[in-house]
Amino acid sequence: MSQGSNFVDYVKICCRSGHGGAGSAHLHRDILTSKGGPDGGDGGRGGHVIVKGNAQLWTMLHLKYRKHVIAGDGDSGGSSLRSGKTGRDEILEVPLGTTVKNAETGEIIFEITEDGETRILTPGGRGGQGNWHFKTSTQQTPRYSQPGEEGKEDWNILELKILADVGLVGFPNAGKSTLLSVVSAAKPEIADYAFTTIVPNLGIVAYRGGKSFVMADIPGIIEGASQGKGLGFRFLRHIERNSVLLFMVPADTNRSIKEEYQILLHELKEYNPEMLHKPRVLAVTKSDMLDDELMTEMKKELPTDVPSIFISSVAQKNINELKDLLWKEITK
Template structure:
């Protein structure tokens, strides 16, 4: 998927269908001149429905759709015939989609399961026909209800990527290069900051035909939690990753300081992110000779309270060990999640 086709944010104006009018028809047949009321009900207006689809990875199909309207319900008719229901508008979205009210910015829905359907704008009810209003004192009512208007709502749809591993690091830390080496993804790579403006996804092929998904998230800068740089536009993508891989270049002035800044940005955005499994990869380590690597390792053993690895995407060093470690962490995380789910079910 090219970066231009990755759309993770759209605004939509939705209209559900209006309910059909009830009928005020009076029965008239050759031998029944005064048959009484037989007006049918109006049909329901169409709903606007969001549906989760595991086959979608982006909101690109909604990029050029700003207004979506469901069909109005059909009017009732004689012989107590009910009008047809308006056709629903079903909007398919990727798993990990968050729906906000555009006015309040409040999250109103989240879609995380394939086939999950949520009615965002309900169609109006159809009006009742005059047959409902017949009584002993009013045997020929000549009125019926109009249909109820549909709903109109502005929503903002955001995509939070559902990936197993999220790459976290400052701009130009080598995330895109790593993704291009360990997966078949072809992200844009250049020697300047913010080459990656939107997330890239890649599938890592592991031993025995196993796979896991890695997301290259645009680089963090200090103040990202307050919206600086591309701020919240990328931080939300990290929320759903099972494991966070921190990528820090070997030529950084202070590796521990960079790690602390990255961690602090995640904490300020959402403290729950610190509960995720974390691994630090020292990238571009092919620039280090054995002596420098030994000195750096001695320093990190005392200052960095986190497991770490030395890797080089360009020189293909340490990548097998990296995949082994990530797979082990993902397996442990899956077991932990299953145990929690079992405990919640039993309780």
């Protein structure tokens, strides 16, 4: 199975929490007591549907075929003030960076960003109170109790936004996958046509002194991606969570480096203006084909508001210098 079919970043699930158990209306009876008072216990709460962050997960493949998640019902209360058993909770483990939305309204309910973070998505129904709660000075032996509360059922969308330190931004064939394969152990598919990368590839980049950072190769942007053209929105959202954006423009581009950089910037701005506040680095790729004179000329035309570097993944040119530059931006 290829990585493409293993990477699932969107699931729609029907979540049903458990019903609360009914309270008991039992009256105390034993050999010595023929007309005892109320001793009916409370019903157990219905099971919750819970979402939990798991740093070991990178995809929601394990949830792809779980269309219905049903938590257990609470048990009824018993005699001698015995409470009913709580219903079984259903726990959905998700990768960090998962946004949970209501499927009907599109409203964001919460986001999971930390390992072990747990949030109740669909709360279980409360258990009914037993009859001993209703004893008063005038009503000594209440023969009624509360029924349990109904559970809830709703459709929710779980959507993953990759959490990475560096996001690679560039048109198809800018050399993003090649860079990732050189600086990390990731094995992205590499070919010279648009949309080779149809899912985000993640790589751990080793840095000096045993440090490391996560780099994500996000599918190539094309003009109009912010309007949903091409692979559009589905992949632009992965860039939202990156702390540093590495813009990659090939040295053999038909446009000027500055022009191509501005187009990429425009797409991000149209999609989400807040992304322009992220630190940015510009790498001119495939620069092994440039001689020193040509490189000097090109440097004069580079945008001045962003740190830039000429690299070649194939020739391993300036790769360590690029890592230094990125680390400096990540740890600012």
